[in-house]
Amino acid sequence: MWDAVITAVVFVGLTAIFKVFADAVIRGKLINKGLVDENVKYLFKKNTDLQPVTNVKWGLVLVGLGLALLIKQFYPYYMRDESVLGLMFLFAGIAFLIYYWVAKGKIAEQENKDAVR
DSSP: OHHHHHHHHHHHHHHHHHHHHHHHHHHHHHHHHTOOSHHHHHHHOOOGGGHHHHHHHHHHHHHHHHHHHHHHHHOTTTOOHHHHHHHHHHHHHHHHHHHHHHHHHHHHHHHHHHHHO
């Protein structure tokens, strides 16, 4: 079980490092070529309107993963490690679906505010 968790953490960590590095290289090339304008700024701008919703997403995912591990603790003789990993993916998937509906509503709400302005 811990082998899978460690592998996942290493994979996610390396992916995050690669993304940060790739974004820095792209920004550097755009600046060196003088292609910085409003459209390029939009590509790298973080959307602060959805930041609270993003926090909800990761909160839901972590609660789902914790719930799967909690179920394993309550039923240690009925569940194998593979089934716990399956539960973790199931609950994380459900959390992402809930996030989708929450974010969709938040985006629609934001578009309505922008339309009124």
